[in-house]
Amino acid sequence: MSKLNARIPEGPLAQKWTNYKDHQKLVNPANKRKLDVIVVGTGLAGASAAASLGEMGFNVKNFTIQDSPRRAHSIAAQGGINAAKNYPNDGDSVFRLFYDTIKGGDYRAREANVYRLAEVSNSIIDQCVAQGVPFAREYGGLLDNRSFGGAQVSRTFYAKGQTGQQLLLGAYQALMRQVNAGTVKMYTRTELVDIVIVDGKARGIIARDLVTGELQRHFGHAVVLATGGYGNTFFLSTNAMGSNGSAAIKAYHKGAMFANPCFAQIHPTCIPVHGEFQSKLTLMSESLRNDGRIWVPKKKEDAEAIRAGKKKPTDLSEEERDYYLERRYPAFGNLVPRDVASRAAKERCDAGYGVGATGLAVYLDFKSAIDRLGEKVIEARYGNLFQMYEKIVDENPYKTPMMIYPAIHYTMGGLWVDYELQTTIPGLFAAGEANFSDHGANRLGASALMQGLADGYFVLPYTIQNYLADDIRTPRMTGNEPEFVEAEKAVKARFEKLMSIKGKRSVDSLHKELGLVMWDFVGMGRNKEGLQHAIQRIAEIKKEFWTNVRIPGDTKGMNIELEKANRLADFIEIGNLMARDALNREESCGGHFREEYQTEEGEALRQDDKFAYVSCWEYKGEDSDPELHKEELIYESVKMVQRNYK
Amino acid sequence: MEKTINLTLKVWRQNGPREKGRFETYKVNNISTDSSFLEMMDILNEQLINENKEPVAFDHDCREGICGMCSLYINGRPHGPDDDVTTCQLHMRKFNDGDTITIEPWRSAAFPVIKDLIVNRHAFDQIIAAGGYVSVSTGGVPDANAIPIPKKDADDSMDAASCIGCGACVAACKNGSAMLFVSAKVSHLALLPQGRVEAARRAKAMVAKMDELGFGNCTNTGACEVECPKSISLSNIARLNREFLSAKLKD
Numbered sequence: 001m002s003k004l005n006a007r008i009p010e011g012p013l014a015q016k017w018t019n020y021k022d023h024q025k026l027v028n029p030a031n032k033r034k035l036d037v038i039v040v041g042t043g044l045a046g047a048s049a050a051a052s053l054g055e056m057g058f059n060v061k062n063f064t065i066q067d068s069p070r071r072a073h074s075i076a077a078q079g080g081i082n083a084a085k086n087y088p089n090d091g092d093s094v095f096r097l098f099y100d101t102i103k104g105g106d107y108r109a110r111e112a113n114v115y116r117l118a119e120v121s122n123s124i125i126d127q128c129v130a131q132g133v134p135f136a137r138e139y140g141g142l143l144d145n146r147s148f149g150g151a152q153v154s155r156t157f158y159a160k161g162q163t164g165q166q167l168l169l170g171a172y173q174a175l176m177r178q179v180n181a182g183t184v185k186m187y188t189r190t191e192l193v194d195i196v197i198v199d200g201k202a203r204g205i206i207a208r209d210l211v212t213g214e215l216q217r218h219f220g221h222a223v224v225l226a227t228g229g230y231g232n233t234f235f236l237s238t239n240a241m242g243s244n245g246s247a248a249i250k251a252y253h254k255g256a257m258f259a260n261p262c263f264a265q266i267h268p269t270c271i272p273v274h275g276e277f278q279s280k281l282t283l284m285s286e287s288l289r290n291d292g293r294i295w296v297p298k299k300k301e302d303a304e305a306i307r308a309g310k311k312k313p314t315d316l317s318e319e320e321r322d323y324y325l326e327r328r329y330p331a332f333g334n335l336v337p338r339d340v341a342s343r344a345a346k347e348r349c350d351a352g353y354g355v356g357a358t359g360l361a362v363y364l365d366f367k368s369a370i371d372r373l374g375e376k377v378i379e380a381r382y383g384n385l386f387q388m389y390e391k392i393v394d395e396n397p398y399k400t401p402m403m404i405y406p407a408i409h410y411t412m413g414g415l416w417v418d419y420e421l422q423t424t425i426p427g428l429f430a431a432g433e434a435n436f437s438d439h440g441a442n443r444l445g446a447s448a449l450m451q452g453l454a455d456g457y458f459v460l461p462y463t464i465q466n467y468l469a470d471d472i473r474t475p476r477m478t479g480n481e482p483e484f485v486e487a488e489k490a491v492k493a494r495f496e497k498l499m500s501i502k503g504k505r506s507v508d509s510l511h512k513e514l515g516l517v518m519w520d521f522v523g524m525g526r527n528k529e530g531l532q533h534a535i536q537r538i539a540e541i542k543k544e545f546w547t548n549v550r551i552p553g554d555t556k557g558m559n560i561e562l563e564k565a566n567r568l569a570d571f572i573e574i575g576n577l578m579a580r581d582a583l584n585r586e587e588s589c590g591g592h593f594r595e596e597y598q599t600e601e602g603e604a605l606r607q608d609d610k611f612a613y614v615s616c617w618e619y620k621g622e623d624s625d626p627e628l629h630k631e632e633l634i635y636e637s638v639k640m641v642q643r644n645y646k
Numbered sequence: 647m648e649k650t651i652n653l654t655l656k657v658w659r660q661n662g663p664r665e666k667g668r669f670e671t672y673k674v675n676n677i678s679t680d681s682s683f684l685e686m687m688d689i690l691n692e693q694l695i696n697e698n699k700e701p702v703a704f705d706h707d708c709r710e711g712i713c714g715m716c717s718l719y720i721n722g723r724p725h726g727p728d729d730d731v732t733t734c735q736l737h738m739r740k741f742n743d744g745d746t747i748t749i750e751p752w753r754s755a756a757f758p759v760i761k762d763l764i765v766n767r768h769a770f771d772q773i774i775a776a777g778g779y780v781s782v783s784t785g786g787v788p789d790a791n792a793i794p795i796p797k798k799d800a801d802d803s804m805d806a807a808s809c810i811g812c813g814a815c816v817a818a819c820k821n822g823s824a825m826l827f828v829s830a831k832v833s834h835l836a837l838l839p840q841g842r843v844e845a846a847r848r849a850k851a852m853v854a855k856m857d858e859l860g861f862g863n864c865t866n867t868g869a870c871e872v873e874c875p876k877s878i879s880l881s882n883i884a885r886l887n888r889e890f891l892s893a894k895l896k897d
Contacts, residue, residue, distance in 0.1 A: 048784075055783040067705065068771050070811055071713045087791060123785070130787035132780045132841045134804040134834065141794025159804055165712055166807060173779035180775040188768065211760055240707040275648070277681050279688055280709045388711060391728070391735045392682075457784045506695040508688070552700045557662065558761045560703055561695065 004257070004616060004631045007418045008112040013637045014094075017116045020419070021462055025469035032057035035468050036476060038205055038220030040192045040247055042069030044164075044449060045432025046226030047171035048456025054178030056461060058468075061218055062175070063187045063207060065242055065563075070172045073228060073240040074452060077164025078285035078385065079148065080156035081128075081449040083121040088145050092153040094118045099638060101447060104150040104337050105412070105440020106590035106606065107640045108260070108614070110633065112419055113437045120458040121450050125157055127457055131170040135159050148445035149286055150337040150645075156446045161285055161384045167449055171456070190216070191563070192247050193491045195223060195254050195428065198483045202254075202428035206487050210563060213556045215488050217479035221471045222427045222464055225251060226456065229411035229433040231264060233571045233578065234523070235515025237408035238270060238283040248415050248434060249570040256423035257616040257629060259416035259436035261574065262582035265443055265591045266524050267409030268341035271392055272361040281407040282392060284364070285385055286445040289334045291369035291378065292402070294341070296353040296362050298322040303353045313355065313363055313401050324348055328601075332645040339442045339591045339604070340645060342406035346524050347602060349405070356403045365401035406524060410448060412439040412591065413581070416616045416631070420463035421455060429464060431455035436614065441590025495555050498565050503548030507564040510549060514541050514568070514575055522579050527595040531583040538579060542572045577617055577626065584628060587611045599642075608640050650676045651743040655690065657702055658750045663758050663766075669748075679739040683726060684709060684716065686738055704763040709734040711875065714810030717817070718763055719750040724814035724873045732812060732875045752817035756824070756860045767813050769859040770827060777851035778831045780841050799837050806833035808876045815870035815878075821862030826870040828852050829886035830878045836889055846893035853890055 009020040027035065035058050039050040042064040050062040066072065086092040098118035102109055125143070129135065135157050136144040145154040159166040178184040189210040196204040196217070204219040230245030231237040252258045269284045297303040298320050305311035324344055326333045336344075345362045348354065355361050370378050375398055379386070386397045393403070415423050415430040417437055422429050432452040439447065477484070521534035545568065553559040588597040588604035589611070597605045614631040652675045660667030674693065677686050684706050691701035707715040716733040720726035726736045741747065749763065757765040807830070815826035832849050835841030841848075864883060871880045 052784040066707060066713075066715065067767055068714075068811065070771075071707055071715050073708060073713070075714075076708045076710055076712050085790070125790045126787050127782075127784060129790040130780065130782045130840055132803075132835050132838050134800050134807050134838065135790075136804075137795055137797045137800040139797050141796055142791050159807075162712065162808065165810075166804070169807065173774060174782075174784075176771060176775040177779045177781065179771075180777075186771070188771075240713060241709060242707050274680055275678055277678060277685050277689060279682070279685050282710045387730070388735070391711075391731055391737065394680075394737070394739060461784065506692055508692060550695060550698070552695060552698065558703060558764070561701060 003424055004416070004629055005418065006110060006631060007420060009419065013111065013115050016112050017119055024462060024466040027465050027469050027472060029057050031472040033059065035059065035471065036061065036220045037222050037224065037464065038218055039063070039224045039226060040205065041072065041226035041228060041434070042172070042175065043072035043074035043226060043228055043432060044168055044171055044452030045456045046072070047168065047175045048453050049224055049226060049431055049460045050184050051171060051174035051178050052457055052461045053464070054181070054183035057183065060178070060184040061187065061220065062184050063190050063192060065189065065191045065210065067188055069175055069186065069188070070169060072168060073243050074168045074449070075165045076240065077449055078161045078283065079287035080146065080158035080163045080446040081124065081167060082148070082155050082444070082446045083125045083157060083450065084118055084155060085122055085125060087143060088154045090153045092155050096153065097121060097155065100151050101438065101444060102440065102638050103643060104444040105442050106604065106643060107440065107608070107612070107635065108263070108589055108633065109438055109440030111635055111637060116459065117438050117451055117454050120454045123458055124450060124453045128167055128170050131174060133159065133166045133170045146287060146290055147335060149289060149335045149341070150444040158287065161287070161382060164449060167453065171453070192227070192250065193566070194487045195250050196484050196487045197254055197425065198477070198481065201426045203477060204479070204484060206491050211558050213559060215491060217484045217488060219477040219479055221468055221474060222429065224429045224431060224460065224464070225415065225434050226431045227434045229414065230571070230574045231408045231411050233514070233575045234408040234518045235511045236273065236278060236281050236519070238267060238281050241280060244567040244570065245574045246567050246570040249573055251415055251423060251425065251428060251430070252619050254425060255619070256425045256428060257416040257618050258413070258577055259614050259616045260413035260581065261577040261617065262522070262585060262592050263412035263441045263590060264408055264578065265338060265410040265412060266342040266406040268338055268345055268406050269364060269404045270407035271389065272356055272358065272403055272405040282388065283409060284389060284402065284404060286338065288364060288382060288385065291381065292334065292364040292366050293323055293368060294325050294334055294362055294364055295321045295323045296348045296355060300352050303355060306355045307357065307359050322353070329645045336645045337442055337444060342524060343593060345406055361403040361405045363401035364404045366397065367401070370398065410443055412436065412441060412443055416614065420466060421460055422463070422467065427467060429460060431460055441592055495562065495566070498549070498562065499551055499555055501547065501549050501551070503550050505544070505548050505550055507549060507551070507561055507568050510541060510545050511568050511571065514538065514572060517541070518575055518578070522575070522582055525593055525595050526582050528583065531579050534579040535576060535583070538572060538576045545569065545572060580626070581615055581617065584615060585611055606642070612640070649679045651679060651738065651741060653677060653741065654746040656746060656748045659702065659762050660759050661761065663760060667759065677738055679737070681738050682709070682734060683718070683720070683736040683738065684734050702763060703761045706734055711735040712810060714812040717752050717765060717812055719752060719817055721748055724752065724817040725875050730875060730877055732810070752813055754816045754822040756822060757813060757816065769861070770811050770813065772859060773824065773828060773852050773855045774831065776855035777848040780835060781844060793839050795838060803834050803837040806830045806837065806878065806882055809878050810876055812875065814873045814875060816861065818869040818873035819862065820867060820869070821865060823864045824856050824861040825864040825883050825886065826874060826878055828856050829882035832886045832889055833882040836885065845889055846896065849886060849889040850893050
């Protein structure tokens with residue numbers, strides 16, 4: 001257990017963060033200038049961390065694989081960001097936001113981290129408004145709120161259906177201000193390809209210039225990974241095409257532990273899959289569940305007729321529709337948490353009530369909201385989402401219900417971090433979706449933006465100082481130290497190996513194969529036999545990849561297939577970790593549903609006596625199985641109960 | 647039922663910024679009209695890889711019309727024939743069987759080609775760095791509801807802030823002007839009390855940087871507004887001109 005010390009501060013839950021800040025070590029302004037911090041990623045967590053650290057006076061080097069920091073996939077978040085402001089006076093508080101998040105995560109998150117998240121949530125809204133984020137407002141000029149799944153209060157701030165975009169632009173602008181001031185140096189179209197460890201501490205990275213193909217050595221007194229999640233292991237997901245888990249895998253290879261890899265979120269409201277050429281799945285914001293009602297036909301004959309194109313959804317009367325979420329969960333209705341809504345959709349479709357050509361879709365219907373509020377109001381709330389749907393599906397959702405189906409959206413698992421967001425490698429920090437810490441086994445809607453910005457604006461700038469305070473006498477390294485040279489050599493060898501395979505199969509064809517195995521066996525419903533099969537299949541795909549992948553071109557200059565191949569090799573490893581972790585976790589909790597462990601009504605059944613822990617996987621080399629470590633989860637302020645949204 | 651079409655593609659290929667480019671012609675068959683334009687490009691690339699040729703490099707990421715990465719000039723129009731969409735949201739149902747489609751990168755002096763259809767839009771970041779922000783650091787800011795903002799101002803600001811920085815406006819403009827992009831950012835911030843404080847300084851700094859980076863002048867042709875996937879309004883340019891003039895007059 002010595003390797004896993006969460007370093008949670010003393011004191012009652014509500015005092016921990018204050019106590020920490022009161023007693024942590026600081027770095028004086030003259031010394032900050034002498035310290036270099038590498039931040040990898042420019043999404044909400046990365047951009048906000050890089051900007052804040054730059055403002056404080058550290059020398060920051062910030063890396064992104066895209067052509068501009070503004071492209072990071074945080075930009076695609078639609079619905080909103082949670083905070084415990086209680087502006088609507090509906091009974092919200094820091095404790096309630098904390099409690100909802102712990103409960104929503106099915107009691108698999110660390111209490112102290114989640115409380116701190118709820119605590120700083122209000123500062124995030126203040127910060128964003130000061131930056132000029134144009135949140136939606138009431139006619140009186142004050143901020144508007146809406147509700148999201150898993151909560152009975154309205155605590156979600158939003159900017160049309162583009163909240164992620166506006167928050168990211170706020171952070172991006174703060175970041176560009178620091179670029180202009182010279183405190184942050186940006187490296188665009190540059191990818192982390194390894195992490196350099198010197199004397200047991202993270203001291204830099206090897207990066208690859210994606211335009212020239214050249215390898216670069218970068219030193220940092222500390223390294224922050226804000227590189228997002230690994231949902232693209234499934235090939236089809238709501239993630240951007242470039243989103244990848246490679247930085248996390250590099251860290252894992254160097255000794256950082258990978259926590260709860262099997263906790264992946266399946267988002268209930270995505271546009272259904274429609275063909276094998278499909279490259280990604282498009283999310284329809286959860287906010288739509290505020291006004292949309294989810295249903296399938298009550299009778300199988302009607303579902304069959306709709307699938308065959310003989311009936312239209314609008315032909316069915318109210319009595320012929322099964323609003324199954326309202327039926328099963330009267331208290332939360334259409335606003336149950338994501339994992340619950342996703343499984344309920346799968347249950348109906350598996351039972352033969354699904355609609356759409358494939359039968360793998362349910363309806364999200366706005367008719368009653370349009371009747372009640374008028375088309376204008378609905379357009380003001382969701383106009384851009386309706387437009388997006390129509391462009392993709394070629395149907396008008398004002399006239400006919402949307403079709404939706406669950407898809408992989410977010411990964412709660414990630415690099416294990418302690419209270420300071422430090423991994424098991426000293427000096428290596430992980431923030432945002434890249435870490436595991438705040439969402440347990442299921443993330444609530446509008447909490448990803450909250451966590452990314454909490455980590456970047458209000459947590460890391462404190463905790464990283466506590467680490468760097470001991471480093472003020474560490475001189476900058478030149479990049480010529482043997483550790484840097486060795487790391488670069490290993491990276492070079494890997495790329496040469498990839499290029500030398502010269503097989504027959506494209507990277508995408510292998511990635512799709514992996515994705516299907518993941519979706520079928522490590523997706524919404526998992527069981528022992530299926531997971532064992534998946535582990536075997538993933539090993540086969542790994543072998544096929546390393547012997548038969550075809551990458552045109554060479555390592556010099558821009559080579560997109562080589563970039564993709566390098567990331568796929570890591571996705572294969574993540575897929576293996578996910579399946580192993582899912583196999584180990586013999587319980588159902590949040591997004592992890594083991595079919596062997598469910599209640600009579602088909603709800604997730606936790607095994608708190610056996611699995612109230614964070615599973616942390618330690619890399620043991622290419623040919624060995626990873627070793628499992630456990631961080632016990634101790635709840636002092638909440639009582640673990642079976643979630644109930646009825 | 648699913649409909650498929652066969653197409654001839656004329657694609658711009660260029661190995662690097664200083665290399666000479668050329669059009670290559672490819673045929674793709676049985677393309678589902680339900681697939682997106684970029685999925686059609688994926689199919690082309692899969693075909694090229696199977697023929698042991700180098701796939702076509704093009705920028706793309708979110709594939710849901712918000713990241714601003716995709717940037718194809720299709721049949722003479724940035725983001726192609728559909729209105730109010732980015733290339734990734736353009737679907738093949740907008741094309742007919744037997745069509746020849748010409749695919750080029752953004753053409754602008756300020757956006758040099760990196761490879762094939764990928765251009766360098768770093769100039770946009772530099773313009774933002776010159777002043778496209780509110781100068782507040784993290785922490786020490788007032789409560790979010792301390793300053794009420796009229797709903798209309800917030801909504802207008804949001805409309806201007808919807809810009810995704812794709813550069814279609816520059817590509818569409820015969821002068822290669824970045825005025826729509828710059829004016830959207832200036833408007834977004836100038837419409838809010840938080841951004842009002844530095845409005846004059848911001849307008850001057852961003853315009854100066856835009857001029858320095860080789861973007862052309864605005865002659866009010868309005869092509870940018872027509873091609874903007876986010877329907878950013880020309881009225882933002884009028885607002886920028888007002889902001890800029892009144893700032894200059896005060897100097």
